[in-house]
Amino acid sequence: MRKKIRGVAKAIECVKRCNNKARQAKCFVNCYLGNSVKEAYLWVDRLKEISEQVKKLYSFYTITYSREFRSFIEEPLRHLEKKLFIYTHDYKRGKLSLEEYAEKSMMAVNTSLRTNLRTLYQNWGFLALLINIYREGTIVIYPEHNVLNLERSGKQKLRWIPPNLVLDIPGHGSISFFIEAPRPLAWGDTGDLEKIWGLYTALRPDIMVYGGRIYDIVDPENSPPVKRPDLIIEFKELPDWYKRVRDVRGPLAKPLSAEEWRNRWIEGLWDGLADVLGVTRHEVAEKISSHRGVRLNEVRVVQLYKSIYNPDKLFLVSKHVVPGEIRKMLESHDIIVIDDVGFDRDKLSDLSKNVLEYAKQVDEYIIRVRDHELASILQMIIDLWDKKVLDREKIRKLLLYSISENV
Incomplete structure (x- = not known):
């Protein structure tokens, strides 16, 4: 039986196998990821299916995603192939050795695939939740243009953190959803940056839910x-998410001044130019402040969400079964585990x-009508009500008179 090759060794073998192929990057992705690419297409189909259901149910014109994720769901293989464009170019002109190209390509496709599948499942879960909570007569309060945004690109430029969605559900009330918030706000100088530094270092849960109509969650206090x-x-x-670790710098990161931030940004430009031009980069600035961090496994990160944000309830939704000992660790911190969900939205009931x-x-009450004349009449009634010209009794008599005249 042939021994299964993993990691860099497999990547090197794939590079050798694809060396003379016309589309070397595509060949490498298929060789290295194998069935994972087919699985990605199946996941994308699940997302597209539930997206259409949500659009029809809530009358959304469209659902928007980040540019990166949109590219992935449009054509997963092509998206992964594009991640290797520069590496493949450098390899063919001799700037990268075979081993270097194999390792960089392996890391690039692994990271892209995992990141996008994580985003996909998060989006699927949110859309499944929207279907489950829908009731006849549900109104989309925000956004008003009936385009559901499942990304946060540029949303904080006006120095507030708006919701992704606010719903009014008959018989229940209003509910507000914030996806991957908080995020940094725009700033102008060191004073501004100091005030919002906590938003740069804050941990970002997948979804934060607020009762009522919440249009901004920023609270400097x-x-x-x-x-x-x-x-x-x-x-x-x-399936093994609880074994994964990540670097958490949040509360340990030393704040930067606006000048330090700009200096680091310039350093980044120099690093990029030096790499492209193939020259030695001179030190343009001294390293300004140290960033201390700590490596935590995902179980601990979720526990931090609970302790730092202190929500009434925190739900962890796992596509796969969560082992008993991991479940106990989470439940000991009052975290509610819903596992073995797969793509079955009924399990999110x-x-x-x-x-x-x-x-x-x-x-606040919202009435939406499609008839222009009726809308104008309702607006006149509202204006007269605000001016105390009309009251409940006068409107009742007016309606009774109108009905009797037509009988």
Whole structure:
């Protein structure tokens, strides 16, 4: 039986196998990732299917994603192939050795595939939740243009953190969803940067849920500087997610001044230019401040979400079965585990019920009509009501008179 080759050794073998191929990058991706590419296409089909259901149910014109993720779901193989463009070019002109090319290519496709599949499952979970909580008469309060944005690109330029979605659900109330928030706000100088530094270092749960209509979660008095969420939902797509580790620098990162930030940005430009031009980079600035961090496994990170943000409830949704000892570790921190979900939205029914429980009634009412003349009449009534010209009794008499005239 042939021994299974893994890691860099497999990547090197794939490079050798693909050396004379016309589309070397495509050949490498197929060789190295194998069935994982086919699995990616199946996952994409699941997302597209549920996206169409949500668009039809909520009358969304479209659902938007980040440019990176949109490229992936349009054509996963082509997207992964593009990640190797520069490496392949450098390899063919002799700048990278075979081993270097193999290692860099392996890391690039692995990272891209894992990152995009994680985003995909998170988006699928959110859309599945939207289907489960839908009730006849549900109104999309925000965004008003009926385009559902599942990304945060440029959303904080106006120095606030808006929701991705606010719904008003009949019989329950309003609920607000924030995906991958908090994120940094725009800033102008060191004073601005100091005020919002906590947003740069804050941990970012997948979904934060607030009862009511919340249009901005920034709260400078809090640490981190956001309003306390009612619920947090975290999605895990890997069977061994609890074995993974990540660098968490958040609370340990030393704040930078605006000048230090700019200096680091310039350093980054120099690094990039030096690499492209093939020259030796001179030190343009001394390393300004040290960033200390700590490596934590994903279980500990989820526990940090609970302790730092202090939501009423935190749900961890796992595509696969969570081992008993891991479940106990999470539940000991009051984290609710929903596992073995796969792509079955019915298994999110308990989560959906909990979300609806946190919907809040508000004093603002929204009526949407498609008839222009009726809308004009309603606006006239509202204006007269605000001016105290009309009251409930006068409107009742007006309606009764109108009905009697037509009988």
